[in-house]
Amino acid sequence: MSNKYTEDDLREELKTKEYEYGFYTDIESETFPNGLNEDIVRAISKKKEEPEWMTEWRLEAFKIWKEMTEPEWANVHYQKPDFQGISYYSAPNSKPKYDSIDEVDPELLATFEKLGISLDEQKKLAGVAMDVVVDSVSVATTFKKTLGEKGIIFMSISEAIKEHPELVKKYLGTVVPQKDNFYAALNSAVFSDGSFCYIPKGVRCPMELSTYFRINQAGTGQFERTLVIADEGSYVSYLEGCTAPSRDENQLHAAVVELIALDDAEIKYSTVQNWYPGNAEGKGGVFNFVTKRGLCEKNAKISWTQVETGSAVTWKYPSCVLKGDNSVGEFYSIAVTNNYQQADTGTKMIHLGKNTKSTIISKGISAGKSQNSYRGLVQISSRADNARNFSQCDSLLMGNDCGAHTFPYIEVKNKSAQIEHEATTSKIGEDQIFYCNQRGIDTEKAIALIVNGFSKEVLNKLPMEFAVEAQKLLEISLEGSVG
């Protein structure tokens, strides 16, 4: 067969494939000068018309951050960002805020169209309430009224600070304290915006809540802060997805996400991350240093699902603190790395309460010259009777220049705990490809099929709207790199 699609062809094709979502929207932005000091922190706070306690909270975080050094334990290598060379605030200039979608800058709408997340389409078809964030300030919030009837609060965090200070004050920083880590402290000091969500007692949120983050202004670090509170007996499914325009300069993203699930509540948090991973030579790309953590009270459940395909460097460990008895934590992840991407991602399951359960399913796919690490911690405290954990991390290697690493930490202090951990590393079997070929499926399709099967356990956990996009992203990131 002369026109056989070989692995080399695939690899070649992938190499030349440019970032499909690489474009740049020219919206006049208001940007702060580069650098970070107390005045900048105050200015950000002032800009956002924040109350005094918030300014103080930020300054306290800034003081802590100054004393801290960047963590180096992760299995990633990169040029450290110059924290004084970044502008810490940028907001789209078109004001005031819009009530209807027609008022939105048409250029911005076109951007969304390219991303396949056309607002009106989403509104009509998907029933998804979107709190779209472009460079730090919410420019459109939909379905707010429908949610309002149920008593659900879904708004940008800056609005929430003004409108619901008691809630923000009570919960902000309780799961991820300012001093938690270097990037969390930085985020606490300078976060520009983000989403805030409160589900009242016993309410089941009727739709998937979702936000899209984009980094749009050259050289602007994006510091999102998300706070989701599910009050007793409530349920919410929250989606977060991102694409960013192609840039040469490294962009820093240090977000903090805090989830609080009170008694009997359930939060499902799904992420699709497809930021610019840098070009085929490993130049450029987003640095993604994210702190995500959820707190489970009695009988509560938090489920993290993530599809990580983008970013040059990823440093991300969505965690669950299972504080209440009978609480449940779940982590489903697909991390795909290609070219020179590096990902060090995983989860922490901290079992404090009795009869707590956690499940970890992590699928790592590495291609090109990328390095993909799973780093996880399962900790059973001495009071956590009958704790149960199941972890599975599978890695798929494509080509011979990439690496897959597993660093699972398991710490058990209770005799009734039952922990299972297993990990495998493999490549796509020639026999599998042969089997498909034999049945008239060409190699490229066969590979897509196998990768899909490999990731199915995680893809299945995504809400419908996301599953489609995630599958598309997997194809874009991997198609052609299979070896």
Next chain:
Amino acid sequence: MDLKDKLVSSFMAFENTVDVDAAVHDVRSEALKSFEDKGFPSKRDEAWKYTSLNSVLKHDYSVFPKQENALEYSDVKKYFIHDIDSYKIVFIDGKYSSHLSQTTHDGIDVCLMSSALSKPKYQLIIENYFNKAATKDGLSSLNTAFSQEGAYVHIPKNKIVEKPIQIIHFSTGNESALMLQPRNLIVVDENSHVQIMERHQSLTDNPVLTNSVTEIFTNKRAIVDYYKLQNDKPTASLIDHTFIKQKRESHASVHTFSFGGQLTRNNLNFYQEGERIDSTLKGVTIIGEKQHVDHNTLVHHIEPNCESHQDYKGIFSDKSTGVFNGKVVVDKIAQKTNAFQANNNILLSDKASINTKPQLEIFADDVKCSHGCTIGQLDDSAMFYMRSRGIPEKEAKALLMFAFSNNVLDSVKIPEIKQRITKIIATKLGVDIGFDL
């Protein structure tokens, strides 16, 4: 004066006792510098995250035992595998005991490190192998700096050593606190086969700290079986480093049985420097009280078509703590590697804890690597099954634990060692079981 300063300052005294003009002494001086730089590891080091040496380093150890001590064979017979004929290299308080030993130069060399280091006959082997596998971390460097005594085993080509070799270190407690630094070198040439057993035994309740380094080289098609029996007094601590370099088609296996001691740390590093190598690392740990056992393993797959098998079982009761840190590295060219790692643990008490970190670092795509790790308890339904058939609780528990550790015992090739270990396990569990595994 802390232990580090004491050791560094006693190096001069040590130099008076050895030949400072020998090439090997440059290695020692360099190692001392490395130890001065690095010192003892602390919990800040990733490899020592779960094991603190503070409690064992606080004693005022005497680093050079002066007195010669003698022991009667009848008093220590029980520490030997005495029901089979074997070569023996025995040390008492770090000094060679010719009375208890049985060495040979007949076709093979089973003798002393001190003579190998000083006699020209062995110079070539020492030059080629001494300190060629050991890493340069603080504790290994410390051992290298003071390396003088230990076992030296060289098996030339095409020899199957009929009798196993027993290496036993006794400490008599004549010193109030004693630090020992044995250094072993084992070189096995092409097609040869040897079985070795190693044991450290304290005879009193005085604190003993042993910082031991063993380098093992298996050349083409050689087979080495190494058994470590660790069932020491609760006042004795052992930091053991074993480095194994394998050439192509060789087989090396190390079985570690940890039943005693205050703190036991086993660093076990395998380097596969050829194709079609097979490495086996197995261990059973059964501890209680406030004991601590830490297994730190590394298997570095450097060449293609090799295999490694790791299987560590642990049973922890009372306030004991267990650590397993297993690392498998597969280099880019090491295609078709088959690496397997399992770590199973049973916790019998709420005060006991286990920290495990099975780690894979893989750079080649056509490999089969897997690791599994479990922590659990004895199966209630299995217990019920046995008890309903009239087996008392204690015995039923013991049976289950035997079954649990059976995988590891299965691959022990010397029946007498297997028997001995079965007995130790039975004593540990406080039962009398009328069968051998």
